[in-house]
Amino acid sequence: MYSWDGPLPEAHVRTVADMAGVLAAPDAAxxxxxxxxxxxxRDLAKTPDDHSWLASHALRYDMTVIPAGHVGPEFVKTKGHFHPANPAGTGYPEVYEVLAGxxxxxLQTRDASDVVLVEAxxxxxxxxxxxxxxVTINPGAEALALANIVSTAFESDYTQYVAMRGAAYYEMADGSLVRNPRYSKAALVRLVVPAPVPEFCTAHGTPLSSLVGHESCLRYLNSPEEYAPEFTGCLRDLAVRTVCARTP
Known part of the structure; x- marks a missing residue:
């Protein structure tokens, strides 16, 4: 599937019913x-040695496939989650690669004082x-395939997205961004593009799978407190996007 040539387990599937609590139009469920x-x-590896290396470094390699389409008035998206803080008090990061689409x-902070749309x-x-x-959204006409590497030291936290019925904004199938009225003070959306981070070995065209086995490239996923300057530069601003003021 796509660029993956290793073993592939049975998929975990999210259905419309599973997503009902975070949709712009819940009736669409x-x-x-x-x-x-x-x-x-989840928990992929091309070889047993790769799997052992990932496990010994408390890391997991996953893939996600999001078909094109929409649910009610908005594009298909993931449920959305936050990561907790690590023992040093810094939130766990994550890294994604767009394989196709x-x-x-x-992205957003918990209080929505910063909201970022990364186009990739x-x-x-x-x-x-x-x-x-x-939250990851498929705004295209073809299936979106993603790879990611993340720490296994925590469980993702979906509670805020469920409590607030989604992210601070919904991306509609007509391309507009609509503010979720439950976030009374959501910031305007910053439009950004990915920036290479040499310290993380990330750059356009560098597969995440090629970083497995390279501790120096992935250490930040469990020890983010050591890399504050690098996180500041991992996204590059383009503009502040004016968003539609209507509510769903």
């Missing part, structure tokens, strides 16, 4: 509740900095 929205393949990563295409590598929750 009743139209086809069993419809699969995206597929998650086009991705919008919608096949070959791009995107670092999710500490302290940011994230």
């Amino acid at each position: 009743g139209e086809d509740p069993g419809r699969p929205l995206y597929f998650m393949y 086009k991705a919008h990563f919608l 295409v096949a070959g791009d590598v995107v670092v999710i900095p500490p302290g940011y929750g994230h």
Whole structure:
């Protein structure tokens, strides 16, 4: 599948019903509740040695496939989650690679005082900095395939996205961004593109799978407190996007 040539386990599937609590139009969940929205393949490795190395470094390599389409008025997206802080008090980061298609990563702080839309295409590598929750959206006409590497030292926290019925903004199928009214003080969306981070060995066209076995490239995923300057530069601003003021 895509650029993956290793063993592939059965997918974990998120359906429309699973996503009902975070949709712009919750009633859309009743139209086809069993419809699969995206597929998650977790704990992958091309070889037993790769799997052993990842496990010994408390890391996991995953893939996600998000078919093109929409649910009600918005593009298909992931549920959204935050990462907790590590023992040093810094939030765990994550890194993604776009394998195929086009991705919008919608990042936000817990209070939505900073909201970021990362536009990425096949070959791009995107670092999710500490302290940011994230939703991944497929705004394209073809399936979006992603790889990611993340620490296994924590469980993702979905509670805020469920409590607030989604992220601070919804991306509609017409391309507009609509503010979620439950976030009364959400910042305007910053439009950014991925920036290479040499210290993390991330750059356009560098597969995440090639970093397995290179501790210096992936150490930041469990020890982010050591890399504050690098996280500051991992995304490059383009502009502040004016967003639609209407509510869903």
